[in-house]
Amino acid sequence: MIDENEIDPSIAEPVALSPEQELMLRRIEQFLYYEARLQDLHAYDAWESLWTDDAIYWIPANGENPDPETQMSYVYDNRSRIGVRIKQLKTGKRHTQTPRSQLARIISNIEFIAQNGDEFEVRANAFIYEDSLRGETTWAARNEYRLRLVDNKLKLVRKKVVLVNNNKPIYTLSFLV
Amino acid sequence: MLSRPDFHALIKENRVHSSLYYDERVFQEELENIWYKTWVYVGHVSEVPKKNDYVTKAIGPTPILMVHDRHGNISLLQNKCPHRGNQLCAYQKGNRTSFTCPYHAWTFANSGELVGLAFPDGYEGVDKSEFSLGKVPRIAIYRGLVFGSFAKEGPSLEEHLGDAKRALDQMLDNSPEGELELTAGFLQHRTKANWKFVLENETDGYHPGSVHGSIFQVASSPVPALYKPESLALTRDYGNGHTEFDLRPQWRHVGKPMYWFNTTAEKLPLYTEAMKKAYGEQRSQEIMIDGSPHIMIFPNLFIAEIQMFVIQPVSVNETIQHVTALQFKGAPDFNRRLRQQTMGSVGPAGFLLADDTEMYERNHRGALINNPEWIVLTRGEKRETRDEDGHRIGHSTDEVTQRGIWRHYLKLMTEQA
Ligand code: FES
Numbered sequence: 175m176i177d178e179n180e181i182d183p184s185i186a187e188p189v190a191l192s193p194e195q196e197l198m199l200r201r202i203e204q205f206l207y208y209e210a211r212l213q214d215l216h217a218y219d220a221w222e223s224l225w226t227d228d229a230i231y232w233i234p235a236n237g238e239n240p241d242p243e244t245q246m247s248y249v250y251d252n253r254s255r256i257g258v259r260i261k262q263l264k265t266g267k268r269h270t271q272t273p274r275s276q277l278a279r280i281i282s283n284i285e286f287i288a289q290n291g292d293e294f295e296v297r298a299n300a301f302i303y304e305d306s307l308r309g310e311t312t313w314a315a316r317n318e319y320r321l322r323l324v325d326n327k328l329k330l331v332r333k334k335v336v337l338v339n340n341n342k343p344i345y346t347l348s349f350l351v
Numbered sequence: 352m353l354s355r356p357d358f359h360a361l362i363k364e365n366r367v368h369s370s371l372y373y374d375e376r377v378f379q380e381e382l383e384n385i386w387y388k389t390w391v392y393v394g395h396v397s398e399v400p401k402k403n404d405y406v407t408k409a410i411g412p413t414p415i416l417m418v419h420d421r422h423g424n425i426s427l428l429q430n431k432c433p434h435r436g437n438q439l440c441a442y443q444k445g446n447r448t449s450f451t452c453p454y455h456a457w458t459f460a461n462s463g464e465l466v467g468l469a470f471p472d473g474y475e476g477v478d479k480s481e482f483s484l485g486k487v488p489r490i491a492i493y494r495g496l497v498f499g500s501f502a503k504e505g506p507s508l509e510e511h512l513g514d515a516k517r518a519l520d521q522m523l524d525n526s527p528e529g530e531l532e533l534t535a536g537f538l539q540h541r542t543k544a545n546w547k548f549v550l551e552n553e554t555d556g557y558h559p560g561s562v563h564g565s566i567f568q569v570a571s572s573p574v575p576a577l578y579k580p581e582s583l584a585l586t587r588d589y590g591n592g593h594t595e596f597d598l599r600p601q602w603r604h605v606g607k608p609m610y611w612f613n614t615t616a617e618k619l620p621l622y623t624e625a626m627k628k629a630y631g632e633q634r635s636q637e638i639m640i641d642g643s644p645h646i647m648i649f650p651n652l653f654i655a656e657i658q659m660f661v662i663q664p665v666s667v668n669e670t671i672q673h674v675t676a677l678q679f680k681g682a683p684d685f686n687r688r689l690r691q692q693t694m695g696s697v698g699p700a701g702f703l704l705a706d707d708t709e710m711y712e713r714n715h716r717g718a719l720i721n722n723p724e725w726i727v728l729t730r731g732e733k734r735e736t737r738d739e740d741g742h743r744i745g746h747s748t749d750e751v752t753q754r755g756i757w758r759h760y761l762k763l764m765t766e767q768a
């Protein structure tokens with residue numbers, strides 16, 4: 175979109191799910207709705223505890239798939255930086271979130287992409303309504319997740335949030351997306 | 352026609368009137384007397400490294416194509432077809448020798464000349480040279496930094512920069528090769544606030560303790576100490592609207608290379624080695640102690656030690672901050688950390704800039720409230736002094752810089768009236 179040389183993305187067809195995977199998809203859906211609720215309600219500690227130690231939380235800028243190791247992203251947090259982000263929010267002096275944004279988000283189009291042992295590749299769309307001092311803002315994103323079963327609980331290993339307008343100027347994005 | 356605001360009545364030495372931030376007439380005057388007249392930073396040559404590369408940039412609300420053209424020159428073209436005014440190029444970057452307008456297919460060389468017309472039989476005897484793309488009349492490049500001016504005549508870029516040029520040199524000294532390489536792409540942070548709130552905040556040392564208290568509390572860094580009463584850092588007004596925090600007195604007092612970057616020389620062995628090779632033991636130590644500057648080049652180029660911000664007003668109440676990590680040529684290990692730190696601190700989700708930007712929006716809403724009408728810029732007025740070059744200086748938390756910005760602003764807005 176930003177570059178002239180757009181290429182057709184290769185898009186895999188839906189996978190055929192085994193009966194176990196069908197059940198797992200239900201758990202995954204419940205997990206993503208739960209995550210959404212924690213974010214909407216600013217339940218910072220509970221949200222932070224969803225992440226594994228090797229986590230990556232990534233919100234790229236300027237396209238669908240830039241190299242986060244060389245290109246600027248809005249967020250490219252490892253586990254320790256996720257911790258700093260949460261600590262800052264919890265000081266009560268993160269001005270852009272005092273008062274907190276009022277949020278409701280729809281998570282939809284949840285797709286089971288692949289399974290590798292205990293890990294699941296999942297995609298979903300997110301549509302977020304935000305009301306803050308500045309006014310009302312809507313956000314739309316295509317999300318990609320890697321989830322892992324740890325002690326039979328789903329955890330976030332990797333979350334990539336592709337804002338559809340990530341090549342345009344965007345307003346402050348200081349709530350958990 | 353709207354009456355012209357009386358700038359002398361709105362700008363005093365130590366206070367300014369709130370309407371300067373929301374009055375549409377003021378904004379129109381600013382376009383005429385600042386953005387479409389003085390030197391404005393556009394981009395960096397490293398953003399168009401190859402022949403025929405282009406990127407979309409802007410001067411104020413006007414989009415500009417910065418092109419490394421077919422002749423090897425940097426051109427600043429207006430993104431408007433001279434036929435019937437269609438937007439010529441719809442992309443943010445690419446590589447092409449010519450631009451074809453999608454409306455009626457006029458084609459222009461990437462240096463601006465009209466080279467082809469569809470169905471030329473209707474244009475008998477036309478002189479193609481009359482239909483070149485609009486160009487920014489003056490372009491000047493200082494060590495890779497590309498500036499444009501819409502005024503055909505006026506002060507040279509060197510005159511405009513004055514002694515503030517030294518701060519740019521200080522920045523470039525951080526590269527073993529003396530050059531920037533802006534390769535990481537820009538974040539674009541939009542804010543519902545007048546651009547001058549952004550400009551004034553860049554060298555406001557009074558706010559970090561409160562606005563950034565949340566991150567200072569949870570992450571350790573040498574930065575908070577710069578903006579405390581006992582800090583040795585200075586505010587400086589270079590004239591021509593350029594202002595800085597001179598952090599060097601503080602860093603020199605500590606005297607440790609790379610302390611300014613919250614690290615040590617040992618942790619950046621490749622960089623330290625490359626710097627020694629380039630500048631020698633002594634000088635490289637000095638550079639690595641002094642660090643990168645904190646300078647606001649009026650009206651839109653802000654170097655915040657490790658980042659470059661480009662301020663773009665789009666209307667009286669909307670501004671875009673374009674920001675990227677400084678990347679120093681020949682310093683890969685350093686550059687990696689510069690990117691990581693930059694991504695943490697700035698942009699819409701940044702630990703620092705999200706809160707600054709929250710303040711811009713609250714500033715703007717405050718301006719719309721009519722009592723009190725005036726904004727107070729008296730801090731440090733009584734203790735303001737001059738450095739050896741005659742530039743006004745003060746404590747790092749003093750409003751020397753805001754007063755300097757407005758002094759220059761008043762001059763620009765009243766010069767011709
Ligand atoms: S407007 Fe561009 S060719 Fe007609």
Ligand SMILES: [Fe+2]
Nearest residue numbers: 559562703707
């Ligand atoms: Fe700040």
